[in-house]
Amino acid sequence: MRRIIGLVLMGLAGFLVMTALLALFYVPGQVKKTPLDTDTSTRLSGEAAVLPTGAGAPVKALSHTVADGTKSDGDVVVFDTFTCLITDPNGNAPDCVDDSNTGEGTRLVTASTDRFATDRKTGLPVNDEKYIGDAKPHEGLVNKFPFDVEKKTYPFWDGLLGRAVEATFQGEEEVNGWTTYKFMTEVTDEPAEIAKGIQGTYSSTKTMYIDPRTGAIQKQTEQQVRKTDNGQTVLDLDFGFTDETVAANIKDAKDNDSRLGLVDRLPLITGLLGLLAGAVGFFLWNAARRADGEGDLRSGRDDNGGDPAYAQDNSLDVFGDSDSEATRSRADTRR
DSSP: OHHHHHHHHHHHHHHHHHHHHHHHHTHHHHHSSOOTTOEEEEEEEEEEEETTTOOEEEEEEEEEEEEOTTTOOSSEEEEEEEEEEEEOTTSOOOSOOOTTOOSTTOOEEEEEEEEEEEETTTOOBOOOHHHHTTSOOOOSBOSOOOSSOOSSOEEEEETTTTEEEEEEEEEEEEETTEEEEEEEEEEEEEEEEEETTEEEEEEEEEEEEEOTTTOOEEEEEEEEEEEETTSOEEEEEEEEEOHHHHHHHHHHHHHHHHHHHHHHHHHHHHHHHHHHHHHHHHHHHHHHHHHHHHHHHHTTOOTTSOOHHHHHHHHHHHHHHHHHHHHHHHHHHHO
């Protein structure tokens, strides 16, 4: 029985070691990828001074991002994003309004759509036409940081400028009790199309709080100013993720951290279990083998299945018979 248990444990050890190798070299590359079923709605709120009145007013924004499963594949995910910013003076405005409603009483500030593709591991854009068609090419990170974020400067896409700007690491900071990496982008009086057909200057200070393991943006604040070429302020905006959005993001981060943490620990766990099972299995198998050998000796069996004592007696008998024959021959000769 010990021999059988030992062999079973050694077989299990081989399986566990193989699992550890797969978990170390293969599984992370399959798990640490942007999901192809992404469908997120990010809500923001704050204050803005908007022409034509120039008076400050509460605003709200919606950014809805959906992955295009028909264009995405195992390495690249294609996104469509719709963004809408409106005034919310009474706190009961819808997520967006019809942009045909123009004039002083309109609630719409800006609305835009964007299509882009990113590498599912690095988060960097993929500008191949087979993914984005005739959409505008992007550069730098677009909607998330890579998995296992490093404490360094990353290029990050600025849609108004149409290019990447530097997102510099500012340190670690807790958001709702969750440790995040803080990054900041800064733009000062950059020439830009501040509204459709209107040129001017653009300034922005954006602060992002990133989940270190997944690279997802947990919280974001931004101060933005747009001015015409003659210095008139068109938009003075100060807004950020709502508390509800931040809480939902942190919850998702904790869930994902648990799953990815298990993937990171799996090689160590299965590797140690494999070594333990192999050692115990070999001990039991070897002990059973030695016990069987000692049992054969105690039972009087040689390696060929014979009886050692019987073989020894036969050898003595043969020697004795030969000696007796020789003695009789000498005696006969003397006579």
